[in-house]
Amino acid sequence: xxxxxxxxxxxxxxxxxxxxxxxxxxxxxxxxxxxxxxxxxxxxxxxxxxxxxxxxxxxxxxxxxxxxxxxxxxxxxxxxxxxxxxxxxxxxxxxxxxxxxxxxxxxxxxxxxxxxxxxxxxxxxxxxxxxxxxxxxxxxxxxxxxxxxxxxxxxxxxxxxxxxxxxxxxxxxxxxxxxxxxxxxxxxxxxxxxxxxxxxxxxxxxxxxxxxxxxxxxxxxxxxxxxxxxxxxxxxxxxxxxxxxxxxxxxxxxxxxxxxxxxxxxxxxxxxxxxxxxxxxxxxxxxxxxxxxxxxxxxxxxxxxxxxxxxxxxxxxxxxxxxxxxxxxxxxxxxxxxxxxxxxxxxxxxxxxxxxxxxxxxxxxxxxxxxxxxxxxxxxxxxxxxxxxxxxxxxxxxxxxxxxxxxxxxxxxxxxxxxxxxxxxxxxxxxxxxxxxxxxxxxxxxxxxxxxxxxxxxxxxxxxxxxxxxxxxxxxxxxxxxxxxxxxxxxxxxxxxxxxxxxxxxxxxxxxxxxxxxxxxxxxxxxxxxxxxxxxxxxxxxxxxxxxxxxxxxxxxxxxxxxxxxxxxxxxxxxxxxxxxxxxxxxxxxxx
Numbered sequence: 001x002x003x004x005x006x007x008x009x010x011x012x013x014x015x016x017x018x019x020x021x022x023x024x025x026x027x028x029x030x031x032x033x034x035x036x037x038x039x040x041x042x043x044x045x046x047x048x049x050x051x052x053x054x055x056x057x058x059x060x061x062x063x064x065x066x067x068x069x070x071x072x073x074x075x076x077x078x079x080x081x082x083x084x085x086x087x088x089x090x091x092x093x094x095x096x097x098x099x100x101x102x103x104x105x106x107x108x109x110x111x112x113x114x115x116x117x118x119x120x121x122x123x124x125x126x127x128x129x130x131x132x133x134x135x136x137x138x139x140x141x142x143x144x145x146x147x148x149x150x151x152x153x154x155x156x157x158x159x160x161x162x163x164x165x166x167x168x169x170x171x172x173x174x175x176x177x178x179x180x181x182x183x184x185x186x187x188x189x190x191x192x193x194x195x196x197x198x199x200x201x202x203x204x205x206x207x208x209x210x211x212x213x214x215x216x217x218x219x220x221x222x223x224x225x226x227x228x229x230x231x232x233x234x235x236x237x238x239x240x241x242x243x244x245x246x247x248x249x250x251x252x253x254x255x256x257x258x259x260x261x262x263x264x265x266x267x268x269x270x271x272x273x274x275x276x277x278x279x280x281x282x283x284x285x286x287x288x289x290x291x292x293x294x295x296x297x298x299x300x301x302x303x304x305x306x307x308x309x310x311x312x313x314x315x316x317x318x319x320x321x322x323x324x325x326x327x328x329x330x331x332x333x334x335x336x337x338x339x340x341x342x343x344x345x346x347x348x349x350x351x352x353x354x355x356x357x358x359x360x361x362x363x364x365x366x367x368x369x370x371x372x373x374x375x376x377x378x379x380x381x382x383x384x385x386x387x388x389x390x391x392x393x394x395x396x397x398x399x400x401x402x403x404x405x406x407x408x409x410x411x412x413x414x415x416x417x418x419x420x421x422x423x424x425x426x427x428x429x430x431x432x433x434x435x436x437x438x439x440x441x442x443x444x445x446x447x448x449x450x451x452x453x454x455x456x457x458x459x460x461x462x463x464x465x466x467x468x469x470x471x472x473x474x475x476x477x478x479x480x481x482x483x484x485x486x487x488x489x490x491x492x493x494x495x496x497x498x499x500x501x502x503x504x505x506x507x508x509x510x511x512x513x514x515x516x517x518x519x520x521x522x523x524x525x526x527x528x529x530x531x532x533x534x535x536x537x538x539x540x541x542x543x544x545x546x547x548x549x550x551x552x553x554x555x556x557x558x559x560x561x562x563x564x565x566x567x568x569x570x571x572x573x574x575x576x577x578x579x580x581x582x583x584x585x586x587x588x589x590x591x592x
Contacts, residue, residue, distance in 0.1 A: 303483045304512060358465060360428070420459065454543060483513055485537040567582065
């Protein structure tokens with residue numbers, strides 16, 4: 001126990017030492033070595049600082065220095081973050097960026113972009129909407145599955161978290177009340193889902209709550225298991241459940257009545273600036289929403305033509321609307337139980353795995369698995385998501401699939417979900433990023449939705465290269481997933497720029513997709529809550545496909561798809577500009 005706690009405190013000590021011991025304003029940097037050293041010190045200090053700000057994410061990633069706490073969601077804490085972001089940008093200004101090597105300059109540029117975006121989001125006070133309908137303090141059912149429970153200290157830390165959950169809820173409510181006061185609130189339709197998710201956790205038996213699950217698997221090596229279980233039960237019964245009741249009452253009595261019917265951020269103070277910010281954050285581009293909207297319309301038209309051709313090859317006689325209704329209603333396209341659905345997902349993963357060598361020269365060492373979504377928010381969660389593994393090898397990567405309602409999980413889309421969230425999509429890209437060689441630690445977990453989601457959508461199309469879309473229904477499923485992402489360009493911009501209402505967004509989705517209506521409603525609520533995140537997928541995928549076409553044309557018979565994928569992924573998660581320059585340099589080097 002002592003060793004584990006010492007290790008945790010050493011992480012906090014490192015943060016304090018770095019924060020106190022680095023000065024960037026003293027004297028001009030003299031030479032590339034000195035500038036590089038100053039930059040790398042700043043990057044490491046800020047990595048530790050970021051880990052301290054988000055203990056949930058840090059714990060899930062295997063960092064245990066902050067395992068006993070939740071994030072500080074006080075208004076004062078966010079004000080401190082804003083000042084800190086300004087200070088860091090000033091420290092970057094003090095560096096002689098022109099003296100850096102090309103590799104260090106890439107680190108500098110990526111980090112600076114990240115800090116600029118962070119500061120703008122803090123200035124916009126987006127932290128005043130800390131709960132989305134299926135994401136937030138009320139929807140942490142999967143968290144125990146993502147944490148390590150092997151030592152007495154692991155359980156002591158978890159107990160401390162359970163005991164401080166009530167204060168975390170109160171901070172969240174205070175943020176949302178400030179959001180109500182300032183007009184920064186989410187739309188009513190999405191928020192009406194929240195009380196039901198909370199209600200499903202208000203159990204008479206505290207040992208049935210997902211937060212108690214770790215106490216059901218206490219290792220034999222830990223003494224006083226009975227005492228730990230009793231303390232866990234008491235912490236949930238006396239703290240967690242009363243806090244959830246308060247949160248539910250707040251939503252019903254105060255928050256939902258204050259939420260508008262309109263979906264878009266245009267109704268918020270600085271709404272136009274908010275949407276422009278999230279376009280930049282999620283695409284790394286400063287693109288006019290009108291341009292994105294038209295790009296989406298063009299893509300929907302193109303993909304619709306290919307879907308019509310697949311329908312014709314299937315032998316179905318009828319219109320597009322009749323075919324999509326056939327897919328929504330015919331039982332042959334759905335499994336009947338959650339267990340059957342989960343087994344089918346796992347079988348599909350085993351089908352894909354051996355074909356990866358056709359399209360990859362380099363594969364990650366980290367394995368992955370398929371696991372079901374858990375917790376009260378499962379019914380209101382997306383169809384699938386990727387849970388990143390830990391660098392210490394304690395936990396592999398995981399594709400978390402929603403099997404709660406098999407009747408809205410069509411068979412013909414399952415393969416694409418595995419390819420997007422698992423392999424060759426998120427798992428390969430993120431695991432390889434974690435295994436990068438000589439790069440700063442912050443690069444291994446850098447987030448750029450346009451790259452990671454663009455890659456995952458592009459990875460779905462590799463099913464053609466791998467020979468997986470071998471019948472019209474399989475191809476239609478692939479096109480249905482691509483259409484889903486093209487529709488996002490239209491609907492997201494429609495909501496936040498074009499001022500579409502929910503009915504128009506749902507109708508457009510239904511006209512061009514075979515997705516079940518319940519899934520469509522879930523998607524529209526998601527776009528309303530996360531402006532511009534839906535734009536990342538198609539924007540990134542189209543750029544990667546453009547670069548592949550460019551390389552194919554330039555290199556001719558010498559083009560190697562496996563080498564192309566190595567080049568795209570070898571720098572980790574990067575914005576589209578640096579990616580394009582990197583691929584162009586590779587093309588130039590190998591062109592004759």
